[in-house]
Amino acid sequence: MTQALFRPSTRPSVLGDNRPEHKGALVVGPVMLMQSELVWLLGAVAKGDEAAFERLYAETRAKLYGVLLRILGRPALAEEVMQETYLKVWKMADKFDPTIASPITWMVAIARNRAIDIVRKRGDLWIEEEPEAMEVASEAPQPLARREMTEELKRLLSCLGRLDPEKQRIVLLAYYSGWSREQLAQKLDIPVNTIKTWLRRSLLEIRECMER
Amino acid sequence: MLDDDRDALAAEYVLGTLSAEERGQAEALITIDPGFAEIVRVWERRLGELNVMVEAVEPPADLWNKIKAQIGGGKEPIPPAIAETAPRTAPEPTAEIARPQSELQLPPEPAQDLTPDLTPDVTPDLAKEFDALLRQDLEDKSTTAALASSLLPPEPPAAATTSPAAPAGAPAAPKTERSADVVYLARKAQRLQVIAGAMGAIAALLAVFIAVDRLAPGLFSRGRPAPAVATAPPRSRFVAVLQQEPTAPAFLLSVDPQSRTMTVRRMTAAADTGRSYELWLIADKNHSPQSLGLVGAEEFTARPLPANFDVEAMRRASYAVSLEPAGGAPHGVPTGPILFTGKMVESLPGAPS
Numbered sequence: 001m002t003q004a005l006f007r008p009s010t011r012p013s014v015l016g017d018n019r020p021e022h023k024g025a026l027v028v029g030p031v032m033l034m035q036s037e038l039v040w041l042l043g044a045v046a047k048g049d050e051a052a053f054e055r056l057y058a059e060t061r062a063k064l065y066g067v068l069l070r071i072l073g074r075p076a077l078a079e080e081v082m083q084e085t086y087l088k089v090w091k092m093a094d095k096f097d098p099t100i101a102s103p104i105t106w107m108v109a110i111a112r113n114r115a116i117d118i119v120r121k122r123g124d125l126w127i128e129e130e131p132e133a134m135e136v137a138s139e140a141p142q143p144l145a146r147r148e149m150t151e152e153l154k155r156l157l158s159c160l161g162r163l164d165p166e167k168q169r170i171v172l173l174a175y176y177s178g179w180s181r182e183q184l185a186q187k188l189d190i191p192v193n194t195i196k197t198w199l200r201r202s203l204l205e206i207r208e209c210m211e212r
Numbered sequence: 213m214l215d216d217d218r219d220a221l222a223a224e225y226v227l228g229t230l231s232a233e234e235r236g237q238a239e240a241l242i243t244i245d246p247g248f249a250e251i252v253r254v255w256e257r258r259l260g261e262l263n264v265m266v267e268a269v270e271p272p273a274d275l276w277n278k279i280k281a282q283i284g285g286g287k288e289p290i291p292p293a294i295a296e297t298a299p300r301t302a303p304e305p306t307a308e309i310a311r312p313q314s315e316l317q318l319p320p321e322p323a324q325d326l327t328p329d330l331t332p333d334v335t336p337d338l339a340k341e342f343d344a345l346l347r348q349d350l351e352d353k354s355t356t357a358a359l360a361s362s363l364l365p366p367e368p369p370a371a372a373t374t375s376p377a378a379p380a381g382a383p384a385a386p387k388t389e390r391s392a393d394v395v396y397l398a399r400k401a402q403r404l405q406v407i408a409g410a411m412g413a414i415a416a417l418l419a420v421f422i423a424v425d426r427l428a429p430g431l432f433s434r435g436r437p438a439p440a441v442a443t444a445p446p447r448s449r450f451v452a453v454l455q456q457e458p459t460a461p462a463f464l465l466s467v468d469p470q471s472r473t474m475t476v477r478r479m480t481a482a483a484d485t486g487r488s489y490e491l492w493l494i495a496d497k498n499h500s501p502q503s504l505g506l507v508g509a510e511e512f513t514a515r516p517l518p519a520n521f522d523v524e525a526m527r528r529a530s531y532a533v534s535l536e537p538a539g540g541a542p543h544g545v546p547t548g549p550i551l552f553t554g555k556m557v558e559s560l561p562g563a564p565s
Contacts (some may be wrong), residue, residue, distance in 0.1 A: 005433055053283065054280070057279065061271050061275070061276075062268035062269060062270050063263065065268075065270070065271035067261050067263060067266050067270050069269050071228075071369055074398045078271075079272065079275055082275055082279070083275070083278055083279050083282060085280050086279045090277045100253055100257065101253075101260065102260075102419040104263060105256065105257065105263060106256075109260055116228040118231075120230070120235055150261060150264075152257075156262065174228060176227070176262070176266065179228075180228075180229055181229050181230075181231075182231070184229070193223075199224060199227070199229055200224075203220055203223035204220060206258065207219060207223070210258055
């Protein structure tokens with residue numbers, strides 16, 4: 001039951017061999033260890049360093065692909081958005097500000113935004129049944145490694161934990177699956193107006209709690 | 213729109229629960245209103261940490277080559293459409309960042325993830341409980357499947373409401389029709405809360421997370437988009453922010469050329485007691501304003517575009533809102549003061565092919 005944020009690659013890293021000082025980091029990958037290195041990599045990418053970009057890709061690809069696959073479902077589509085996302089990261093690395101976001105949060109936000117734009121634009125038919133869907137999420141969920149719990153995450157979780165369980169579930173499902181209010185309403189059999197009210201109230205409660 | 217409304221819109225934009233229409237409005241606000249863009253950034257920071265809980269999945273091996281091929285030409289100027297919707301517009305951070313040598317030299321970590329290194333007096337128990345909870349959880353795959361399917365739309369509502377909330381949701385009220393697994397989870401979740409003390413809220417949340425996570429696979433696999441839909445043409449939309457000052461958008465006007473509908477959303481505009489807000493299209497200086505009708509009292513006013521309106525002309529036109537006598541300007545020309553104006557921007561640019 002290992003939980004590496006970035007799963008070890010099944011193929012050797014192209015850069016691994018000539019980077020002895022980095023031994024092991026590709027395999028370990030908890031966010032706490034990698035954050036400052038990712039910041040450094042993004043800085044190099046901003047200057048057009050393709051080798052740094054490849055390293056950045058190697059260290060973040062599994063997380064981003066996991067996020068996209070959850071929301072988009074279809075591997076081909078997730079791959080497409082992966083390409084768009086990394087192209088955008090390549091072009092916009094100089095816009096990344098480490099005082100505002102962590103590298104992975106920034107990259108995930110770019111990927112999620114794009115994925116959700118796509119599913120929203122395709123409308124309600126999106127949630128129709130698709131028989132040959134791949135079972136991407138059939139693997140067991142993993143508990144969080146303790147050390148992956150950043151202070152920010154702990155705070156967010158404790159604030160989420162103060163919400164009614166039902167509201168916690170809605171916020172998590174929305175983040176996790178990229179569902180709209182309508183989809184949440186349909187899947188959970190709760191009126192969409194209730195979902196709307198709950199979401200609003202929950203998010204404002206989270207804001208209040210986290211600003212304390 | 214009150215501050216809370218703005219904040220909720222930003223939060224839901226980040227969370228992803230808005231409709232395409234509202235996402236377009238939020239994205240228009242991001243490009244036009246720096247204050248709103250900042251609120252979005254704050255929410256991205258607040259909620260973004262949740263990505264830690266999403267399971268990493270290794271992408272296909274040849275994906276890197278495709279990405280590499282795309283960046284082959286080196287750095288290019290960013291197309292405006294991408295730059296505008298960028299989540300960050302922060303100052304250059306890169307030059308001063310020193311390489312963190314000490315971090316790079318750290319030895320590989322052992323694969324033990326539940327090593328308790330936070331709040332040592334509580335977490336060992338919590339970790340153990342958590343682990344046991346999960347293990348138990350995995351032993352009964354058929355139950356998982358049953359639970360998952362009970363969440364799906366065709367099932368009766370009663371089944372749907374019991375499953376996902378149960379583990380951490382209502383631990384004290386296990387119902388008989390629930391599976392033993394859920395009851396077990398619920399009890400475990402309850403015990404977690406008792407044991408963990410201060411960490412109780414987190415534990416409960418993690419239990420919910422597990423429940424969601426293990427339920428989600430069924431949902432996902434049943435909820436896949438149909439291929440025909442996946443190739444549906446993208447829908448571009450246009451949004452105009454009608455305002456007096458940059459920080460106070462009064463109305464958002466969005467136009468969907470495909471369905472030929474327009475929607476006006478009230479933002480900060482004051483209530484129009486006794487009088488009516490009327491929306492005008494101003495094609496150019498040589499034409500007098502054409503009325504697009506009154507803005508309703510509700511948050512959203514939606515109506516079809518007039519049949520004789522050319523979408524391209526609408527995209528280039530300016531828009532204005534004037535305050536008119538109740539029922540609108542009597543002779544089809546604005547009589548009251550023009551309060552708010554704006555031009556169209558493209559939002560939700562189409563998906564690349």
